[in-house]
Amino acid sequence: MSPHNNRGITASAPSDAQLMAERSKFLKNGATAGVTCVPFSGGQPKGGVDDGPVEMVRFGMLDQLQGMGYAVELSPGMDKYRTMKPASDPAIGVLKNPRYVSLAARRVAEQVREHCAAGRMAVTLGGDHSIAMGTLVGSTAVYGDDLCVVWVDAHADINTPETSESGNLHGCPLAYILGLCEPAAGAGEEEDPFAWVPAGCVRTDRLVYIGLRDVDAAEKTLLRKHGIKAFSMHDVDKHGIGRVVEMALDHVNRDRSLPVHVSFDVDALDPSVAPATGTPVRGGLTFREGHYICEAVAETGCLVALDLVEVNPALGDPESLRQTVAVGCSLVRCSLGERLL
Ligand SMILES: NC(=[NH2+])NCCC[C@H](N)C(=O)O
Ligand SMILES: [Mn+2]
């Protein structure tokens, strides 16, 4: 192809970076990915999910983003997430590792806030899903309650300390974010390590779920009580993923004029597609359905933050690990604008 147009003026093709900058409506530095790796497993009992980010990076995640034309700005000090575990962290009620989860999420919040404030696309690699408490505090600190959340998951992760049966905080982040938790009466940081989370920083009408199929009874009650929109796998079967994503975005962001944060739990995918994860549930999204969600959100130009969580390289054989890490990387690439054609 000739670089000259018919007026004889040299027209240079726009660079990938220019294309991306035009495509992201809210990012002043949309050609930079602000990546935060969070090797953290304290929100659930299985070891190994803390190796998720390292494995994704080893698989080439950052090089792949650079190959797409992104500059990568990596948050420093990821090893600190492993060493910041308090010496003593007894359960508070049913909640396990509450102080550790709180410390880690608080640090995530600061690192994500910095990326968002600099106008970068904030990409957070987990780690278990409790870290989304941090990512959402970070993104809403910059975008306020305009921020829309698309939560892609087999689970609703909306248990309160009162409703959680497991005591695992990766099942609770949205309850804190939406402000559904009773403040521990008169409690300071010691009784309520999550007092720093701005309750209600995400509005219940700006949250939408895709992929649900394992929701606790008390969580169903909460979803109904607060009128939170959710598209289960039943809805995906009924309408098809194309229609579901359109309806989901119409619900939170009808005019596609608000910033969007996608929190993608890899267990939303069917275990045949993403086997290496701590709480797999059969009957999940296909490979294409998962990618379609990411591509369709990318096309809106509204994405400002993405979490990719719950990849656990310790679970399953080497092929399960490879497959899950690879799919994690490709979901991130699609979300950041990789196109099939
Ligand atoms: N992020 C996840 N994988 N969450 C699973 C949560 C499972 C269950 N609802 C619980 O609260 O323990
Ligand atoms: Mn899940």
Ligand SMILES: [Mn+2]
């Ligand atoms: Mn989850």
